[in-house]
Amino acid sequence: MVKTKDNKEKSRKIKKSGEDYLVDIIAYAFVTILAVTIILPFLQVITISVSPSSVVNAYGFHLYPKQFDFSGYKRIVSDKLFWHSYLITILRTVIGTSLAVFCTAVMAYPLSIQKLPYRSGIMKFIVFTMYFSGGLIPTYLLIRGIGLYNNFLVYIIPSIISAYNLIIIRNYYMSVPRSLEESAEIDGATGMQVLIKIMIPLSKPVLATVALWVAVGHWNSWQDNMIYVTNKKLFVSQYVLQMILKSGQTQDMEMTTDVVVHTETMKMAALVLTMIPIVCVYPFVQKYFVKGIMMGSLKG
């Protein structure tokens, strides 16, 4: 009797651990395969960017460099347009991000005050813009009409306040306890003083998150360049990278063999240089982005 009971228990345990193994295997396998799929293309890009042409042209996997040759980087480094565009991108990221965060933080504050008359009407006025826009050509005509065409400010001003970020910051303000603020008001502080001395220091986490979002957006932006800027001195790096990548394609089609080789390594070198700031900063700031998503899911 006792033996069979034991057996039963054993078999149940084995069954359970079998299921355990199954879940573990599926989970680890899926996640690992996904991670490998994400990393492999990066390995190939980096390998091509540092390989000599003979290796690039050779058949086979290119997942780790067998020979090093930095001529691709050398050619990109000597390309004035690329470096200039890099500088423009850094400029627009720094200026654009600081102005955007400041303006959004200021505008969000009054909207977080529940007693403010017409607040919900103003919110509707803003939220509407998230769902309906004039579209490409009317915006283009507006930008031309107010003199932002071929102007550095076209990178900064039209995107300075986004309705989404505004709502995120406003929601955060609303979650801050009001008592501090009220006592400051009783002491005669103006709205701006309360904002700068109390609300902004208390809202650092959300402001940091929004700043990172905006900064990544600026770094990655190229569409505004393509549509509104024809002056090469104002090109941003993503747009120049796009031109470099596309020029390689046409040369591929024309079969100009010698140039292709160089262009391929050059293309990948330019690509690596364009993405490297993000890849380097990313591990340190990742948690802020994740926090931001949670904030975004707060109710408006």
Add this chain to the structure above:
Amino acid sequence: MKRKSGSNQDAVVLPKKKEGFIFNITRYKDYYLMLLPGLIFFLIFRYGPLYGLTIAFQDYYPLKGISGSEFVGLKHFRALFTNPFFKRVFRNTVIISIYKFLVNFPAPIFLALTINEIRNLRYKKVMQSISYLPHFLSWVVVSGIMMEFLSPSRGVINVILKNLGHEPIFFIADARYFRGMLVLTSLWKSIGWGSIIYLSSIAGVDPELYEAAAIDGAGRLRRIWHVTLPSVIPLLTIMLILQSGKILNDSFQQVYNFLTVPTMEVGDVISTFVYRTGIQEMNSSFSTAVNLFKNIISFVMVIATNAIAKRINEYSLW
């Protein structure tokens, strides 16, 4: 809670209507001054273009301007329905959206479920970090990476195919593979990031529920099925509904970077069409009409799906 309802009551009982608009503005002029620049910004840059929509009903000539161009009514909208290219881009947009929806909607949920089952915390964290990374790269960079990775001569997949005795496939420029390539590259870029929101909702599950299920004899699969999955169902429903409202919102940045002449037939979508006709071919009025047509349908669908989502669950975007 108590205070909030109190202040609401105040608003009902003591409407300041007697003092009126001017009184309200001067009383809170501090705050309105802080709002003013932002409101002007929204008025110019978000509402300004709405005035420009009038060119969809005109034969717009840049020299004559919006006020001077001839009014032609619905001419461009009629042209749109007989335009063979419009039919093509509309069909492509919907098909690509549906494909993306079928693959990219469930994938992050599955990823969140599997990540949640990984017990080794360090491994879990590293894997999550890797999976979020592509989200932060631009489509220019991602398209460059993918053109290299999927290249017929060097790409890993094609080298494997060749070793297995297959012909290499030019994934990027072959019309047969183009839509699938769009779906998979956007999956590559967004699966990790998309899983965060589901992970956070899974993290909210009371651990006691798992313990109770385990005591009742539920194995891991049944715990996933009966505890983890139900915890994401409300969120999943909302995401499903909201996503279905975005079926006409194609990804210009992605498609533009991948689109080439051989794949035009299957890959050209509304936004790339609007860009080509409007900016490159300078056919401003027609392009605006196409864009407006799409925006109106899109707006109605998003508002409708939002309202449904709100009714089903208190959770909503508004």
